[in-house]
Amino acid sequence: MPRSALLVPLAIGLLAAALRLWAIDLAPFGYDEVDVLGRARAVVDGGLTATGPLTSWGIPDPPGSVYLMAPPSLLPRPALAAAAWAALLNVAAVLMTWWLARRFFGPRVALAAALLYAVNPWAVYFSRRTWAEIVPLYTVVAIWAALEVVCHRRSVWAVPFFVALALQVNTRILALVYAPAALLALALFPRRWGWRWPLVGVALGTLISLPYLVYVAGHWSELAARLAAGNRGIDFDAQNSAPALLLWTAAGYGLLPASSRAAPWLDPLGRAAGLTLWLVAGLLLGGLAMTLRAVMRRRRDAPALLLPGLWLGLPFLTLMAQSSSVYLHYLVALFPAVFLVMGFPLGALLGSRRTGLRLVGGATLILLCAVQLATTGALYRVLAAYDPDETRAAPLELRQAAAALPREAADQLGTGERYGVELPLRFWQAVADATRTQAARIGVSDVLILAGATDPLTAERPAILDYLLRPRLEPRFLQADTLVFPVDRPALVLETPDIDPADTLERFGPRLASIPVPSTNRTGRDYAHLTLVESRPLDAWNNVPPFRNRAAFEGGIELLGFRGERVVRAGDSLAVVTYWRLGPETATAPVSVRLVDASGGSLVRAEPRADPALTATSGARILVRRQELAIPAQATVGDYRLEAIVAGPGGNLVPRTGGRGVSETLATIRVYPR
Numbered sequence: 001m002p003r004s005a006l007l008v009p010l011a012i013g014l015l016a017a018a019l020r021l022w023a024i025d026l027a028p029f030g031y032d033e034v035d036v037l038g039r040a041r042a043v044v045d046g047g048l049t050a051t052g053p054l055t056s057w058g059i060p061d062p063p064g065s066v067y068l069m070a071p072p073s074l075l076p077r078p079a080l081a082a083a084a085w086a087a088l089l090n091v092a093a094v095l096m097t098w099w100l101a102r103r104f105f106g107p108r109v110a111l112a113a114a115l116l117y118a119v120n121p122w123a124v125y126f127s128r129r130t131w132a133e134i135v136p137l138y139t140v141v142a143i144w145a146a147l148e149v150v151c152h153r154r155s156v157w158a159v160p161f162f163v164a165l166a167l168q169v170n171t172r173i174l175a176l177v178y179a180p181a182a183l184l185a186l187a188l189f190p191r192r193w194g195w196r197w198p199l200v201g202v203a204l205g206t207l208i209s210l211p212y213l214v215y216v217a218g219h220w221s222e223l224a225a226r227l228a229a230g231n232r233g234i235d236f237d238a239q240n241s242a243p244a245l246l247l248w249t250a251a252g253y254g255l256l257p258a259s260s261r262a263a264p265w266l267d268p269l270g271r272a273a274g275l276t277l278w279l280v281a282g283l284l285l286g287g288l289a290m291t292l293r294a295v296m297r298r299r300r301d302a303p304a305l306l307l308p309g310l311w312l313g314l315p316f317l318t319l320m321a322q323s324s325s326v327y328l329h330y331l332v333a334l335f336p337a338v339f340l341v342m343g344f345p346l347g348a349l350l351g352s353r354r355t356g357l358r359l360v361g362g363a364t365l366i367l368l369c370a371v372q373l374a375t376t377g378a379l380y381r382v383l384a385a386y387d388p389d390e391t392r393a394a395p396l397e398l399r400q401a402a403a404a405l406p407r408e409a410a411d412q413l414g415t416g417e418r419y420g421v422e423l424p425l426r427f428w429q430a431v432a433d434a435t436r437t438q439a440a441r442i443g444v445s446d447v448l449i450l451a452g453a454t455d456p457l458t459a460e461r462p463a464i465l466d467y468l469l470r471p472r473l474e475p476r477f478l479q480a481d482t483l484v485f486p487v488d489r490p491a492l493v494l495e496t497p498d499i500d501p502a503d504t505l506e507r508f509g510p511r512l513a514s515i516p517v518p519s520t521n522r523t524g525r526d527y528a529h530l531t532l533v534e535s536r537p538l539d540a541w542n543n544v545p546p547f548r549n550r551a552a553f554e555g556g557i558e559l560l561g562f563r564g565e566r567v568v569r570a571g572d573s574l575a576v577v578t579y580w581r582l583g584p585e586t587a588t589a590p591v592s593v594r595l596v597d598a599s600g601g602s603l604v605r606a607e608p609r610a611d612p613a614l615t616a617t618s619g620a621r622i623l624v625r626r627q628e629l630a631i632p633a634q635a636t637v638g639d640y641r642l643e644a645i646v647a648g649p650g651g652n653l654v655p656r657t658g659g660r661g662v663s664e665t666l667a668t669i670r671v672y673p674r
Contacts, residue, residue, distance in 0.1 A: 008111060009098045016094040016118035019376055020087035020127045026383045027083040029425035031460040032131035034467045037082055040069040041467075050211040053131065055173060056324055058226035062212040064171035069130055079425055079468065082130045090127030093136040094118050097336040100144045101343060104151060104304045108350040112365055113343030117336050121252035121375045125419065126332050134175060136335040138168040142178070143311055143337065146185050150303045155194045162201025166208045177315040177322075177333055184310055189303065239414025242326040246316060249331040250338050251280040252372040255420045256379060257412050262404030262520075263397075269378060272371050279364055284338070286345035288313070305344065311337035327415050382421050385518045388430035393516070399524030427517055431494070431528045432468035434513045438530050439473055439492050446474035448493045450501055454479060461496055483508075483624035487541065487581070491533040497526040502626035503563070503577055505531040507544070538581070541622055545579040551664035552657040553646045556583025557591070559664055560622075562644065567670045571633035574669065576606070578644055580623040590647040591625055595640040595669060603640055604629045608647035637673050642666045 035053040043049060043066055052061035072081035098114035105113075117123055126132040145161035148154045165182060168175040186193055206213075216223060240248070248254045251273065257263075258270030291309040294302040315333050319326050349361025385394040385402035393399070402421055410418040435447055447469065453459030454477040456466035462477050469475045478484060483502050485491050493505055497517050505511075509532040519526040542548065545561025552558045557580060564576040576593045590608035597603060606627035643663040646654040653662035 005107070008107070009095055009102075009114070012098055012111075012114045012118050013091060013095045015115075016091045017088075019119065019124045019373075020091055021084060022380065023383070023426075024084050024087065024128065025080055025426040025429060026380065026386065026424040027087075027128035028125075028419075028422040029079060029083075029428055029464065030422065031463050033079070033082075033129060034460075034463045036065050036069055036131050037073065037079060038463075038467050039063075039066040040073040040082075041078065043067065043070050044073045050215040052171075056327075058229065059173070059223045060215075061173050062170040062209070064167060064169075065131065065135075068135070068171065077429070079429065083128055083425060086130050086132070087127050089135065089137050090123070093140050093336065096137065096140040096144070097339065100140060100147070100336075101340060103144075104147050105340070105343070106347060106351070109340070109343040109347030112346035112350065112361075113336065113339045115365065115369060116342055117339040119252075119369050119372045119376070120250075120339070121255045121372050121379070122249050122328070122332075123252075123335060124376050125255060125379075126329065132329065132332055134332045134335070135168060135171050136332065138164045138171065138175075139178075139311070139333075140336055142168065142182075143307060143340075146182075146307050147304060150185065150189050150192055150307060153192050155192065155197045158193055158197040159201040159204065162198065162205040163208070166205030170209055170212060174330060174333060177318040178311070180318055181310040181314040184314065185307060188306075242316070242320045245326065245328050245331060245415075246334070246338075247277050247281055247284075249328060249334065250284065250342065251276045251368075252375055253277055254328070254409070254413055255375060256382075257405060257408040260401070260405065260408050262408060263382070263401035266378060269371070269374055273375060276368055276371050279368060280342065283342040283345050283364075287341035287343070290344045290348070291341075308337045308340040312341050325415065327417055328413065328419070329417065379420060383424060386424050386427050388427065388515050390516055393525075394518075396524040399518040400520050402518035403520045403524075423517070427515065427528075428464050428468055430515050431496075432465070434515060434530055435469060435492070435494055436472055438512045438532070442490055442492060442532060444490060444492050446476055446492075448484065448491055449475050449477050450480055450493070450495045450499045451477055452480055452496065452499055453477070465494070465496075481626040483622075485533045485622045485624075486535070486618070487538060487620040487622060488535055489619075490535045493531045493533055495529040495531065497528055502624045505529065505533070509534040538620070541579075541581060544622075547667065549644070549664055549666050551644065551660075553654050554657055555589075555646075555654060556586040557589050557646055557654070558582075559644050562593075562642075562666045564642070564667070565669075566667055567672060568629075568631055569672050569674050570631050570635040570637070571674045572631055574629040574631060575626060576629060576642065576666075577624060577626045578666075580625070582621045582623055584619050586621075589623060591623070592645050592647060593627055593629065593666070594643050594645060594663075595629060595631075596643060597636075597638070597640055603635060604631060605645075608645075631671060633674060635671055637671055640669050640671060642669045 039049060039052065049063045049066060052063045052066050054060050069082050072078055072085040075081040094114055094117050097117050098110045101110035101113045141164040142161055145157040145164065148157035149161065165178060253273045256266055258274055260266045288309055291305040294305045312334055319330055346361050346365055349357050352358050382398065382402050382405060385399045387394065405421040406418050409420045439447055449465055451461035451465060453462055456462040466475050480499055481502050485508065495501060495505060511529055511531050513530040514527040516525045516527055518524060542560055546563045548561040549559055560579040560581055562576060562578045565574060568574040578591060578593060580589060580591055582589055592606045592608040594605035595603040606629055643665055645663045648654040655662050
């Protein structure tokens with residue numbers, strides 16, 4: 001091969017790297033990324049594992065993805081390093097696709113297939129995520145090895161073939177969709193494979209899979225029951241069929257909405273992308289037709305053309321046959337076969353003796369690449385709105401578009417998935433950096449977090465912050481309707497965007513930092529806030545409630561006061577915020593409020609909750625709790641007493657100290673007709 005020919009893969013590789021590594025901190029970062037990276041951190045810390053993240057089928061994946069992300073987990077910014085590492089692995093897959101196609105199908109097919117792979121928006125998007133269902137690099141190796149065996153009769157390549165498949169399956173169990181294609185490749189050409197080298201490959205693959213196989217054997221009854229449950233998808237009634245999603249994936253369509261109210265400047269690009277769906281459909285049909293024709297005529301190149309077709313068609317049919325919904329991210333399993341099949345007719349056109357056909361091939365390739373590059377460029381332009389530096393703030397319209405586009409794209413996709421414009425790693429890393437900086441400045445080792453949920457094992461925002469803040473800080477998550485502060489020392493509170501806390505945090509201390517995020521509101525911004533709750537004497541906390549009602553209950557629970565309206569209409573809700581001081585020995589405080597009539601009958605009572613957030617800090621604490629009283633629409637008009645109570649074991653109420661009953665009257669509430 002002349003040296004000048006190496007300029008083509010070099011240019012394609014640089015293009016693929018530029019698209020995948022550009023502003024890598026704008027890569028999506030959500031629960032799935034944290035699930036893999038958190039397990040990788042545990043492995044680095046010395047805890048080996050036989051399983052990986054949980055699949056939508058309810059069973060755990062093998063641990064391959066966890067071990068794959070262990071190297072970047074050793075670096076100072078592991079989340080950023082992992083995104084770059086995943087991107088580089090996919091750049092390698094693009095380059096190997098060019099070499100594979102160049103070796104077996106010629107330079108023109110190599111140019112078309114590798115270029116389409118390099119610029120495909122979905123390929124670029126998933127290459128920046130650490131949880132992608134499939135590692136395309138392993139698939140390229142498997143296809144290359146199969147072609148070496150079948151086309152060049154080099155049976156020793158059976159070893160990397162089976163090893164690559166084993167690594168793929170041990171990365172994501174979804175890779176079992178390759179089984180029909182692999183088995184058919186063996187069945188069609190048994191003499192070319194032989195038995196010795198396949199046996200070595202199977203042995204090595206089994207050795208790689210052994211930890212997971214042992215786990216499956218030990219939990220078979222449980223796993224079988226979960227698999228028997230069938231569809232465990234997000235949306236059981238997907239709006240788009242699997243063939244449509246295949247075309248979308250191959251054409252890079254749907255990453256951004258084709259028609260947008262929030263960003264009408266995207267509409268021309270959406271129309272152009274819609275036209276490319278027809279071109280892609282024609283190329284796929286043309287590639288499969290070329291394969292079928294070669295097989296029917298028993299041409300010498302038939303086996304080479306057949307294998308990519310098998311690697312495209314059979315995994316896709318297997319995906320359609322399995323019980324779970326077919327989601328777009330499953331179709332990463334079709335990389336790079338889908339680009340090879342599309343490259344067959346493009347290569348034929350580019351190599352035609354007729355000038356007109358060469359022009360058609362070149363124009364088609366240029367058009368596809370131009371539209372797909374424009375799609376990725378538009379996505380990156382929108383993501384630029386997530387700059388945490390407000391001195392470089394994006395225009396208002398772009399910030400509002402960045403906040404609205406995720407819903408529009410999800411509605412268009414119609415599978416319950418949300419891809420494209422998402423809260424990027426840049427935002428979450430800025431939040432974590434600011435939190436660590438402020439915690440070090442005020443000398444605290446933990447941070448109280450309002451993230452809308454409290455369990456990092458099941459909720460996305462707690463999972464992200466738990467991963468990014470540890471091990472230097474201990475995150476303690478609070479319910480959105482609850483605040484818990486230590487009495488005798490300062491506390492740092494992180495409030496994530498779109499959270500309505502029980503009380504305005506600035507009432508308790510100064511705001512230390514605000515990290516902006518795009519919003520659909522008038523300013524186009526929301527914020528994550530960091531607030532310092534200053535330490536103050538016990539008596540100073542008595543002045544915090546707007547309305548003060550001191551009452552001591554048994555168990556070290558003391559009511560300080562409340563905040564709320566004095567009037568409400570029947571059928572509406574009355575929001576009441578109560579303020580309590582808890583003693584060091586108080587482990588639980590299921591506080592509540594109720595409305596009672598003049599005879600003592602209860603009109604409505606807020607459900608008490610024994611909040612685990614009370615353990616978020618030790619020693620004496622201040623508890624702020626917001627509760628909603630839903631006034632019945634048929635409630636009698638008149639005056640009611642608003643009372644504070646504390647629920648005890650067995651449904652009984654905790655008495656006040658000194659034998660003063662079981663409640664404290666806060667105010668008289670007037671209920672008006674609706």
